[in-house]
Amino acid sequence: MRWGLIPHWAKDPKIGSRMINARAETVAEKPAFRDALRRRRCLVLADGFYEWQRSGGARRPMRIVMRSGEPFAFAGLWSVWTDQQSNRIPSCAIITTEANDLLRPIHYRMPVILPRDLEDLWLEANVDDPGALGNVLAPYPGGAMGVYQVSPLVNSATNDGPEVIARLA
């Protein structure tokens, strides 16, 4: 899937480049996301993510993982956009919320990570009241997570090797 949700009504798919994150606080109302919240929820799997910590002028990339080392699921939304030649382009976005205790010193927002026991609820097609999903979109407990500094090589999305997850000495 393309990262950056392209709403079905988009005239130009480039709009997706701006629809990378949806705020949990407003996702139910925003025209670009609300239909997807009701009917097209998904899990975006990961074993870590990055946040940049500001200190002075410098920006330090940090990697956040589960202490267990296990992979986990972000709360995601998806869409399919159809162009004039009937090509179907699938796309997705993840939802963000306020930072937990672990993340707060680094950055004030973080992705919504779903606890295992809520993954099924998130995917349920018959949850029609988006308000019922509101409680699900909470910061994941920081105690289960860990953070370490990584190389600025991760700043360029073209670097996609093991060097971008290596712990900085």
Next chain:
DNA sequence: CCAGACGTTGTT
């Protein structure tokens, strides 16, 4: 009515 936006982040 029509036109234009439709988003988050961080920075000022």
Next chain:
DNA sequence: GTCTGG
């Protein structure tokens, strides 16, 4: 497609 602003 739907809402907001002019």
Next chain:
DNA sequence: CCAGACGTTGTT
């Protein structure tokens, strides 16, 4: 988030 582009014409 950060990096990288930001433009058109004509020629190969």
Next chain:
DNA sequence: GTCTGG
């Protein structure tokens, strides 16, 4: 400076 792409 602002937008697009990754």
